[in-house]
Amino acid sequence: MWFTTLSGSDEYTREGIEGGSSLLTHEVALSYQASPRLSVRFFSNWSQNTDFKDGSHRLEFNYQI
Structure with a gap:
């Protein structure tokens, strides 16, 4: 996904997303x-x-009764 600012304060549009x-x-x-x-x-x-190794990783187990 690609995120970008469309509007906002000058500070937010320069520094708002990571x-x-x-x-x-x-x-x-x-x-x-x-x-x-x-x-x-x-x-x-x-x-x-963020490098792959430093990203968020989750393991999920699902069992239906």
Whole structure:
């Protein structure tokens, strides 16, 4: 996703989004269906200012009863 400022104060349009006026972000979502009732998902988010290893990573387990 790409974020940018459209309007606002001069300070916000220069420094509002992680220290700049625009930001490119990335997301990965991987899932695996282990059985009809069990699935595992991995999510990762990072940006042009954040390395992949320093980004947000989540692991989700879903089991239907």
